Amino acid sequence: MSRPCRQYGCPNVVKLRSQNGYCNNHESMRSNWNKRPQRAGSTTERGYGHAWRKLREKVLQRDGYLCVNHYAKGEIVEATDVDHIVSKEKGGTDELDNLQSLCAQCHQEKTAKEDSKQ
Incomplete structure (x- = not known):
């Protein structure tokens, strides 16, 4: 069509x-959002199994289930994703100080910006 x-x-x-x-x-x-090579395999195979889900919940609770980008602007938007501030690909870790709660839109925009720099 x-x-x-x-x-x-x-x-x-x-x-x-x-x-x-x-x-x-x-x-x-x-957009090449769905063609990222590192997205091959299941979430568990990519390192996002049970331990990650527990850590993710801890980060969301810490940030009050709010998107930190929007909150910094005085806006209240629900966070649905947990993002590595410094990506694991670039040496980032799963430490709490390297994780932030984001809404899906902010996470997608941040990831797209990071991917375009490669």
Whole structure:
């Protein structure tokens, strides 16, 4: 099913689902969020098993189940994710001072920004 390109004002049509809504002229706008190589395997295989779930709950409780980014701006938004401030890939640990509670949107934006720097 053909759809118009997501880029405002673009007259081109997107025909393939793999184009993520953007025509070939705007391919740089496509997100690779679901194509991250480190996401292979189950959550347990990636190191997020029972111990992580317990730690995650501890961090959410510590932060009052609020997104720390929004809270810093005086906004109250529920946190759904726990994020490594310094990613494990870059030497970060599972220590409490390296973990923060974020809403899904803030977590996705932070991860996308980190991935674009690689």
